[in-house]
Amino acid sequence: MLKLRVEVGDRVGVIGFEDVWPLEERQPWDVVGPEEGQERRIFNGDQAVRSKILSMASEPLGEVVLTYFEEPVPPFMRQYRRGMTGPIPSMYLQTLRQRLEKANLTVTEWNMAKEDDPPEPKAKGRPRVLLVLPPPEGPPMRPPGSEEEPNQWGEKQEKKLDELIAGGTGAVFLAAYFQPEMAQFGALRPVPYLLNDYLKKNWGVEARTDLRVVQAVPDPLNPGTYQLPVLRWTFLPLSAFTDHPAGKPLRARRLYWLSVCPVVKAEGKPKTTFREILVVPRNPSGGTWAASNPLQLERKLFLGQGRGIVPGSEADDMLPPFPVAAEAAKTVKGKTARIIVLGVGLSYVDPFINSPVPRLTGGETLATDPPPTSDVDLITNSVYYLIGKREFIGAGPSPTPRIRHIPPATMGAVKVVFGVLWPLALLAVGGVVMLLRKR
Incomplete structure (x- = not known):
C-alpha cells in the first residue's frame, strides 16, 4: 500500500x-x-x-471559536415550540471543522445561548478568531406553562462580541441569501439576519441576505435576454478575488458557492476601512446580478420557463460590480480591530460541501466532479490573515488567461477588417508588384 x-x-x-x-x-x-x-x-x-x-x-497556529446561539427544546415542550437554530446550524459544519483542524487550527465551540463567556483558550497566548454563525429569531411569546422569558439574541450578546473584537480577537461572520419561510396562513416571511444592525452600526457593513446572486447565459433565441442554467443555480462558479491576502491565492481555484448574497458598505455609517475580497465583476455579457425575486426565478427555472430573463429588471435588483466578501477594519484604543464578512456562508454546510459537482458532458449525459471542499480555504486564509500568520497562506496556482468575449459590434468590425479590407490590401500590393515586374 x-x-x-x-x-x-x-x-x-x-x-x-x-x-x-x-x-x-x-x-x-x-x-x-x-x-x-x-x-x-x-x-x-x-x-x-x-x-x-x-x-x-509547529504547535497549532491558532484557535477558531465556532460561535452560535442555539437552544434545544426539552422533549415535553416540543409540542409548543421548536428549538432555536439559526439558518446555518452548527451541527452541519462537521466537514468545515475537520478541514480547519487539518490546517493546524484548533476548533472550539461557544454557544452564547448557554454561556456568557467563550471557553478558556486551550493554550495560553494562542491567537483566536470567532467564526460567528447567524443567530435565530426568538419565539414571539412566552410558551404556555413557562414562567421564564424566552432566551433571545439581543444587545447583551452583541456587546460581548464587540468587547472581544475590540480586545484584539478577530471575527469571521457568515451570511448568505436566506430563503423566506412559510408563515401562518401560507404567507412567506423573510428570514432576517440579526447581525446586520450590529455590523452596520459598528463596522459600516451590510449583508444583503434578501438578495441572491444569480448567473445566466445569453439566450440564443431571444437576443438581449438570458436563460437560467440549472446547474449554476445551486453550484455558482465564482473566483473573482481581489488582491486581498485571504483571496488572492484562490483566483485560479475551482470554487462553487450556494445562495450567495452581496456584502456592501453601509452608507453614512462609522468610518471604517472597507476592503473587498470576493466580488461579482461587471461582465460585458451582463449575465450575473443579485436578484430580489429568486423564488420567482427558481419557479421559472424548474418549470422549464427560464428563458427571456432580463437581469436587473426588478426595482430592487443589484447590478455588478459588488462584493460578496469583504473586510472591515477600524482603530480601537490605538489598536486595529478587524472583521471579515462572507456572503457565502451556506456553502459550508455538509449537504453542499460534500456533494459532487454535476456537469453536462454532451447531450443528456451527466457527470460529476469532486465536491467543492476547496471553499474552506477562504475561511482558512481569513483566519491566518486575522491572526497575523499570513506566511502560511498558500500561494495557489497561477491564473490562466481567459479568452475574452468580443461584443457583436467589435466582432463585425474585425470581420470587415480581416475578412475584406486586409485581403483586398494584399491583392492590391500583389497587383502593384506584378505590374512593376512586367515593366
Whole structure:
C-alpha cells in the first residue's frame, strides 16, 4: 500500500494511502451504494501533505471559536415550540471543522445561548478568531406553562462580541441569501439576519441576505435576454478575488458557492476601512446580478420557463460590480480591530460541501466532479490573515488567461477588417508588384 514519508527536522511522519486518496463521501440519498470494487476515491494529497507538515513543524497556529446561539427544546415542550437554530446550524459544519483542524487550527465551540463567556483558550497566548454563525429569531411569546422569558439574541450578546473584537480577537461572520419561510396562513416571511444592525452600526457593513446572486447565459433565441442554467443555480462558479491576502491565492481555484448574497458598505455609517475580497465583476455579457425575486426565478427555472430573463429588471435588483466578501477594519484604543464578512456562508454546510459537482458532458449525459471542499480555504486564509500568520497562506496556482468575449459590434468590425479590407490590401500590393515586374 502506498505511503508517503515526511521529514521535518529530526521528526519523521507517515501519510497513509487513505489520507491521500480518501473514499468519496456517501450521499444521504444513496441507499444502495456503489458496487463492490467501484468505490470512488478523491485525491487529497496536497491537503494531506500540508496538514502533516504543519502539525509536525509547529504547535497549532491558532484557535477558531465556532460561535452560535442555539437552544434545544426539552422533549415535553416540543409540542409548543421548536428549538432555536439559526439558518446555518452548527451541527452541519462537521466537514468545515475537520478541514480547519487539518490546517493546524484548533476548533472550539461557544454557544452564547448557554454561556456568557467563550471557553478558556486551550493554550495560553494562542491567537483566536470567532467564526460567528447567524443567530435565530426568538419565539414571539412566552410558551404556555413557562414562567421564564424566552432566551433571545439581543444587545447583551452583541456587546460581548464587540468587547472581544475590540480586545484584539478577530471575527469571521457568515451570511448568505436566506430563503423566506412559510408563515401562518401560507404567507412567506423573510428570514432576517440579526447581525446586520450590529455590523452596520459598528463596522459600516451590510449583508444583503434578501438578495441572491444569480448567473445566466445569453439566450440564443431571444437576443438581449438570458436563460437560467440549472446547474449554476445551486453550484455558482465564482473566483473573482481581489488582491486581498485571504483571496488572492484562490483566483485560479475551482470554487462553487450556494445562495450567495452581496456584502456592501453601509452608507453614512462609522468610518471604517472597507476592503473587498470576493466580488461579482461587471461582465460585458451582463449575465450575473443579485436578484430580489429568486423564488420567482427558481419557479421559472424548474418549470422549464427560464428563458427571456432580463437581469436587473426588478426595482430592487443589484447590478455588478459588488462584493460578496469583504473586510472591515477600524482603530480601537490605538489598536486595529478587524472583521471579515462572507456572503457565502451556506456553502459550508455538509449537504453542499460534500456533494459532487454535476456537469453536462454532451447531450443528456451527466457527470460529476469532486465536491467543492476547496471553499474552506477562504475561511482558512481569513483566519491566518486575522491572526497575523499570513506566511502560511498558500500561494495557489497561477491564473490562466481567459479568452475574452468580443461584443457583436467589435466582432463585425474585425470581420470587415480581416475578412475584406486586409485581403483586398494584399491583392492590391500583389497587383502593384506584378505590374512593376512586367515593366
